[in-house]
Amino acid sequence: MIFLIELKLWRTSMSQGTEFLTLINEKLKHKIQEVNHALLEGQKEIESMHTYYWDNYTEMDQYGYENFDNQQALFQQVNANQEQFIYRQRLEKMIDSPFFGRVDFCYEGEEEPEQFYIGIGNFSEKTGHVPLIYDWRAPVSGLFYDYDKGAACYTAPAGVLHGEITSKWQYKIRRGKMVYEFESDVKIDDDILKAELGSNGDVQLKNIVRTIQKEQNAIIRNTKDKIMVIQGAAGSGKTSVALHRIAYLLYHDREHLKSSNILVLSPNSVFSDYISHILPELGEENIQEMSFDLYAYKELKSFVYDCEDRYHQIERELAFADKKQIKRMRWKQSKEFLDEAEAFLLELEDELMNFRTVEYKGFEKTEQEILNLFYFKFQDIPLLSRMEAVLEYFIDEYETLKDCTLPEEERDMLYGKFMKMYETKDLYVLYSRFLKRTGLKALPHCSYEKRLLPYEDVYPMLYFKYRLFSVTQQKTIKHLVIDEMQDYSYLQYIILKELFHCPMTILGDKAQTMEAEVQDVLEFLPEIYGKQIRVIYMNKSYRNTVEIASYANEITDVQGVELFERHGKPVEEKTFSTLTEMLEEALKNLKLQENEYETAAVITTTEEEAVFAYQYLKEKFPQTFYIDKDSSVFQKGLTVTTFYLAKGLEFDQVFGISEKRNTPLLKQAGYICATRALHELYMYQLEEESHDKRA
Numbered sequence: 001m002i003f004l005i006e007l008k009l010w011r012t013s014m015s016q017g018t019e020f021l022t023l024i025n026e027k028l029k030h031k032i033q034e035v036n037h038a039l040l041e042g043q044k045e046i047e048s049m050h051t052y053y054w055d056n057y058t059e060m061d062q063y064g065y066e067n068f069d070n071q072q073a074l075f076q077q078v079n080a081n082q083e084q085f086i087y088r089q090r091l092e093k094m095i096d097s098p099f100f101g102r103v104d105f106c107y108e109g110e111e112e113p114e115q116f117y118i119g120i121g122n123f124s125e126k127t128g129h130v131p132l133i134y135d136w137r138a139p140v141s142g143l144f145y146d147y148d149k150g151a152a153c154y155t156a157p158a159g160v161l162h163g164e165i166t167s168k169w170q171y172k173i174r175r176g177k178m179v180y181e182f183e184s185d186v187k188i189d190d191d192i193l194k195a196e197l198g199s200n201g202d203v204q205l206k207n208i209v210r211t212i213q214k215e216q217n218a219i220i221r222n223t224k225d226k227i228m229v230i231q232g233a234a235g236s237g238k239t240s241v242a243l244h245r246i247a248y249l250l251y252h253d254r255e256h257l258k259s260s261n262i263l264v265l266s267p268n269s270v271f272s273d274y275i276s277h278i279l280p281e282l283g284e285e286n287i288q289e290m291s292f293d294l295y296a297y298k299e300l301k302s303f304v305y306d307c308e309d310r311y312h313q314i315e316r317e318l319a320f321a322d323k324k325q326i327k328r329m330r331w332k333q334s335k336e337f338l339d340e341a342e343a344f345l346l347e348l349e350d351e352l353m354n355f356r357t358v359e360y361k362g363f364e365k366t367e368q369e370i371l372n373l374f375y376f377k378f379q380d381i382p383l384l385s386r387m388e389a390v391l392e393y394f395i396d397e398y399e400t401l402k403d404c405t406l407p408e409e410e411r412d413m414l415y416g417k418f419m420k421m422y423e424t425k426d427l428y429v430l431y432s433r434f435l436k437r438t439g440l441k442a443l444p445h446c447s448y449e450k451r452l453l454p455y456e457d458v459y460p461m462l463y464f465k466y467r468l469f470s471v472t473q474q475k476t477i478k479h480l481v482i483d484e485m486q487d488y489s490y491l492q493y494i495i496l497k498e499l500f501h502c503p504m505t506i507l508g509d510k511a512q513t514m515e516a517e518v519q520d521v522l523e524f525l526p527e528i529y530g531k532q533i534r535v536i537y538m539n540k541s542y543r544n545t546v547e548i549a550s551y552a553n554e555i556t557d558v559q560g561v562e563l564f565e566r567h568g569k570p571v572e573e574k575t576f577s578t579l580t581e582m583l584e585e586a587l588k589n590l591k592l593q594e595n596e597y598e599t600a601a602v603i604t605t606t607e608e609e610a611v612f613a614y615q616y617l618k619e620k621f622p623q624t625f626y627i628d629k630d631s632s633v634f635q636k637g638l639t640v641t642t643f644y645l646a647k648g649l650e651f652d653q654v655f656g657i658s659e660k661r662n663t664p665l666l667k668q669a670g671y672i673c674a675t676r677a678l679h680e681l682y683m684y685q686l687e688e689e690s691h692d693k694r695a
């Protein structure tokens with residue numbers, strides 16, 4: 001940050017910012033003392049409630065009223081304490097850096113501007129008092145991100161408020177001390193941003209509240225559109241924006257939206273760890289995250305013993321790019337394939353059924369009656385759940401007639417009878433039959449323990465499940481975030497639409513498709529979600545230096561990306577005859593030893609190369625970590641991984657390792673790998689004639 005100060009910025013020796021900081025520090029300390037006192041009192045209260053209960057519980061009224069009242073009071077006190085505890089945590093965070101910006105805004109018709117200090121959270125001396133610091137998500141804080149000096153407006157609950165920004169300030173405060181402050185009306189934002197991006201003090205993704213850009217702010221604060229789709233260049237801040245958007249939505253709808261109501265579909269657990277600290281840093285609790293693949297495997301567990309995972313499929317593709325196989329795999333995720341599936345499912349309505357008369361203790365439903373119930377009364381229920389509705393109807397009539405309740409064993413016996421009217425309810429068998437009928441290879445006929453479902457069949461089979469059995473909709477999820485949208489197929493979006501009816505933020509980059517062919521989900525998302533969708537493009541890339549971004553864009557001929565002007569070392573390309581030589585060269589260039597950088601990565605194409613590189617490097621550099629599909633932590637040091645697991649992550653230095661073959665998939669891999677580098681990129685290739693890669 002030193003060079004920032006060296007820039008001839010407007011700097012005041014003892015400005016209002018520093019004075020205000022002294023005042024705020026005092027007030028924050030005082031507030032923390034107050035909260036500590038309240039916490040102590042609350043704790044005493046809880047203890048005395050416990051003592052009272054144990055002393056008196058034998059004498060409490062027999063109906064439990066007093067006991068209930070006691071429990072309620074205890075519950076309330078515990079909650080109050082919990083709230084105070086969270087509040088104290090926020091205050092403690094604020095004491096380190098209470099504010100980072102200030103806008104002086106003169107409302108239309110007023111003479112004097114008002115000063116609004118902006119920080120990570122609201123702070124006022126007493127509840128109901130005018131805040132001394134405004135949360136970055138408060139309506140007035142929008143002025144800070146959206147305008148320079150001059151005419152401006154913001155939307156408050158009372159309506160749009162117009163006026164003029166007379167001055168705007170930026171501050172950096174660490175450990176309660178002012179590091180720098182300056183007036184930022186002279187387009188200084190880029191310098192701060194450059195300093196932020198050029199720094200390498202953070203290991204995980206950092207929060208960007210101090211430097212949110214105008215176009216990013218518009219996405220973060222958008223509450224109008226139900227489905228927001230963000231197509232953004234590599235490093236344009238999609239993930240950061242999505243997380244800040246979540247923090248914003250939580251702040252604005254506290255009553256209805258809790259962090260447990262938000263779900264992120266993330267590519268893998270390492271990525272989840274990599275982003276996990278952002279929301280707590282922004283004063284919010286963490287949200288749920290899940291990999292859609294894991295969810296799908298769980299959903300199919302009762303029909304298949306195991307499923308192949310996506311990464312195996314990529315490895316297979318890398319090893320022997322059988323074009324026919326790849327084409328078939330894609331087709332299985334397409335709209336045309338679903339149309340075929342629909343035709344088959346229609347045929348099943350007849351084909352699967354074998355209606356019979358059911359008689360139970362003198363009560364009878366004829367074959368025709370059952371058929372009528374099945375095809376008319378309950379026609380809207382999915383086929384394989386429908387007979388259960390007929391059964392319930394049968395039991396209901398019987399119980400009403402005989403004025404009794406059937407015991408469990410009798411119900412089970414009847415259940416068996418009714419289910420026998422299906423030829424089979426085994427999804428594996430039905431899906432396999434469908435494959436055969438469409439001219440594809442059926443799944444192997446084997447016992448449950450031997451059923452291993454290829455990845456290409458996971459989602460088609462899940463689709464079958466949801467079409468044939470009733471779906472339980474995800475009601476607790478009120479906002480869904482889908483990161484890396486380009487890695488989800490048409491079919492997956494159809495299933496997601498079935499499962500989630502809530503607002504969504506969908507983000508990704510078609511240029512980072514993990515396949516030979518670029519997938520642009522925007523070609524089909526509007527058709528799936530209709531008018532609810534709003535598409536936003538983010539074309540400015542922030543992560544890489546100009547040298548790295550230009551190099552990466554050339555690999556796959558990505559056009560139209562605006563690069564943030566930050567320069568660094570040129571990309572180093574070299575060819576080697578063995579992997580070992582490459583790794584030695586990487587070690588030579590590694591700057592973690594000198595503490596210049598915090599993170600570096602050796603990114604390979606295949607798992608085999610990654611395993612070899614890891615074994616080799618960990619002997620020479622102890623702080624080497626391996627990320628495989630089961631890893632769940634992102635850490636400081638040298639990471640070794642494959643390109644497909646490095647998605648979404650970033651490192652100060654990247655060493656890309658690949659063969660010289662130039663297939664479309666390898667180009668994609670190269671692009672993903674190169675765009676992971678913040679400051680330095682080394683791209684190493686194996687000579688073509690090199691047979692023994694390692695020695």
Ligand SMILES: Nc1ncnc2c1ncn2[C@@H]1O[C@H](COP(=O)(O)OP(=O)(O)OP(=O)(O)O)[C@@H](O)[C@H]1O
Nearest residue numbers: 208211212213234235236237238239240542543648
């Ligand atoms: N407004 C900003 N201020 C400071 N840093 C920013 C800003 N926007 C983005 N960045 C930085 O740019 C880098 C890339 O951000 P992020 O990972 O969110 O991008 P992305 O679009 O999700 O990238 P990718 O698709 O390549 O994984 C991060 O280091 C992030 O902190």
